[in-house]
Amino acid sequence: MxxxxxxxxxxxxxxxxxxxxxxxxxxxxxxxxxxxxxxxxxxxxxxxxxxxxxxxxxxxxxxxxxxGFLHKCGAVFLRGAESCDFDFANQFTSGWAYTFQxxxxxxxxxxxxxxxxxxxxxxxxxxxxxxxxxxxxxxxxxxxxxxxxxxxxxxxxxxxxxxxxxxxxxxxxxxxTRFPTREALFTHVTGDQRPPGREGGKIWACLHPAGAWVWIIPFSNGKTSVGVVATPEFFQGFPGTPDEQLRTILMADPNVAARLARMDFVFPPQRISGYxxxxxxxxxxxxxxxxxxxxxxxxxxxxxxxxxxxxxxxxxxxxxxxxxxxxxxxxxxxxxxxxxxxxTFRSYVTAWYDGTLTDIFFAAQGNPGVMRQICSVLAGYVWDTSNPYVAQAERALPLLARIVRKRGPETGTAE
Ligand SMILES: Cc1cc2nc3c(=O)[nH]c(=O)nc-3n(C[C@H](O)[C@H](O)[C@H](O)COP(=O)(O)OP(=O)(O)OC[C@H]3O[C@@H](n4cnc5c(N)ncnc54)[C@H](O)[C@@H]3O)c2cc1C
CATH class of the missing domain: 3.50.50.60 (FAD/NAD(P)-binding domain)
Known part of the structure; x- marks a missing residue:
């Protein structure tokens, strides 16, 4: 039949x-x-x-x-007073310069x-x-x-x-999975004090001083998605209800605390683990x-x-x-x-959690060519093998990190 x-x-x-x-x-x-x-x-x-x-x-x-979703034109990584700003207008691969939150x-x-x-x-x-x-x-x-x-x-x-x-x-x-168990605690908030103009649409990823990272994703409806990602052990260090945990963790990061000082949670924080x-x-x-x-x-x-x-x-x-x-x-x-x-993304995720990528991000701003190549990966163009930071990501990222750690920000190509 x-x-x-x-x-x-x-x-x-x-x-x-x-x-x-x-x-x-x-x-x-x-x-x-x-x-x-x-x-x-x-x-x-x-x-x-x-x-x-x-x-x-x-x-x-x-x-x-x-x-009418909010235009996202890049990603900003923050660690205390340091920042690394990727703008999708500055890419190696010729592709879209924006997308949506x-x-x-x-x-x-x-x-x-x-x-x-x-x-x-x-x-x-x-x-x-x-x-x-x-x-x-x-x-x-x-x-x-x-x-x-x-x-x-x-x-x-x-x-x-x-x-x-x-x-x-x-x-x-x-x-x-080859990755250790991590979990996320998240909600939507109102009261987000966003950067003005197109910068306000970028995603923020903030490296938390206690060993987590925090996402801030603004929407066109006035709400903002906020979440913390860390190991289960990290969360155990913050007693209380999920609501109390999330507030305490967010306010302990200076960049998040400054931006979300007036936040109200839209729904009780949700947790997802071992994803x-x-x-x-x-x-x-x-x-x-x-x-x-x-x-x-x-x-x-x-x-x-x-x-x-x-x-x-x-x-x-x-x-x-x-x-x-x-x-x-x-x-x-x-x-x-x-x-x-x-x-390709696996190489970047691994490099993020072992510190390779953060060293690059906060040091390599001086090399626009490298930043453009990495920006294309962050824009999702991970099938463009003419980009050395796609084709040889696993080898190129540790190599670049060694170079920037040794010589400072003005170096780093993956020939
Ligand atoms: C903490 C966290 C944050 C994330 N942030 C981002 C981000 O910022 N950007 C991003 O791109 N991705 C992000 N992701 C990943 C994103 O959630 C997924 O990759 C994406 O939703 C995958 O889409 P999908 O269509 O494969 O599956 P889904 O969106 O999960 O859709 C699957 C559908 O299948 C249905 N379904 C399940 N079981 C059955 C069944 N038995 N019968 C019929 N239907 C079924 C479900 O109800 C669901 O509607 C994040 C993930 C996590 C865990």
Whole structure:
């Protein structure tokens, strides 16, 4: 019997909606199954400029532009009196000079509604609970809102379930991450005293004197997302309720305290722990993992949505060829491409936590060429291998750190 749909997509986050947009354009029969009802809160609110290319390719940029989200034109790293300012206008890769800071409930719903308006069916409040693969199709079991189950057959399944990690769990694909456990405590605040003009849209990452870092992500609705990332042991050093903990930690950093002196919390602080994850493989005969269902590294460089959109874009293009009967090499055409992006960010995340990158950031401002190359990575252009700080990131960053530590700020190229 002919499968009911060509592609069943699990999850309507950025990965699921953009994959659906691209596959719908190719004429495939789709079903998007989403466990929650939208709008729903999810963390991950600062985009990178490369998202703009990817949203544009999926035909979703216009709808996002129309929402009036705050323009983000760079990232500022602060440590006490030191600062390092990346402006996306000064990049090695020719790409977008801005992107958006997005409350995700609004952003994700905009993407999903735009795709649904084109005729793609979204089933909300339906959770995928099981899957069985046959020779011609996959049979997906779905729990309905009234706790009944139904099944849908599909030629192919894209797992875009993010933190739900549906197929990694069901198919035993999970691998331990190489990063130690970290957690984030966060909320939205009012009363943020932002820098004036376009500077006010930049993300701040503040190195906390007690050994954490703090994000400040402003929105166009007047609210600001604020969160602390550290080891569980760090948080144990701050007794009290999550509300008390977060206030005490924020006010102990001079840059955060100055900016947020008049803050009020919009909702009680939420905690998310042990979010880093990895998988054994990214695809099988009738499925592929996309977005956070693949590997999630760390929030420090706001790479999550960019990787979600980039993997969705790539998966949609490889899957189109696959469903049309062409021979495709999922390893080379999909997995290797996705891992190139993940692995580049991995080098930067590692270098952030071992102090390599902070030494570079607070010393290398004197070398505009290097800063432009690193800026392109922070803008999400991690597939531009003409950039030595992409192609040789793992080797180039420690080398550069050694040079700047030894000779000071005016040096550092990765030839
Ligand atoms: C503390 C923290 C801060 C972060 N900050 C940033 C940031 O600033 N910028 C950034 O780009 N990224 C950030 N991220 C990462 C970001 O949250 C994710 O990378 C991003 O949401 C991934 O998108 P996705 O579409 O893959 O998954 P999601 O956005 O998680 O969407 C997956 C969807 O699948 C649905 N689902 C789950 N299980 C099922 C099921 N069984 N059946 C059906 N549907 C299901 C979920 O309800 C959800 O709607 C951060 C992450 C953390 C932990």
């Amino acid at each position: 002919k499968p009911e749909v060509d592609v069943l997509i699990i999850g309507a986050g950025p990965a699921g909606s953009s994959a659906a947009a691209l596959l719908h354009r190719q004429g495939f029969r789709l079903l998007v199954v989403e466990k929650q009802t939208f709008p729903r809160f999810v963390i991950g609110e600062s985009l990178l400029p490369h998202c703009m290319d990817l949203l544009q390719e999926a035909g979703l940029l216009e709808a996002v532009e129309a929402k 997005v409350p995700r409930a609004d952003f994700d719903q905009t993407l999903a509604d735009t795709v649904a308006a084109r005729g793609v069916e979204f089933l909300y409040a339906h959770g995928v609970t099981a899957i069985a693969f046959g020779p011609e199709s996959a049979t997906v079991t779905i729990e309905t809102p009234d706790r009944a189950t139904r099944t849908v057959t599909a030629r192919f399944v894209l797992d875009c379930s993010g933190y739900g990690r549906v197929l990694p769990r069901l198919l035993d694909l999970e691998l331990p 880093a994850c990895a998988v054994k493989r990214l695809y099988g005969p009738q499925y592929a993992l996309v977005g956070n269902a693949t590997e999630f590294l760390d929030p420090i460089f706001s790479s999550g949505v960019t990787l979600a959109l980039a993997s969705a874009n790539r998966a949609a293009s490889v899957l189109t060829r696959h469903l049309r009967g062409e021979t495709v090499d999922w390893q080379v055409d999909y997995a290797d491409h996705v891992m190139q992006g993940i692995n």
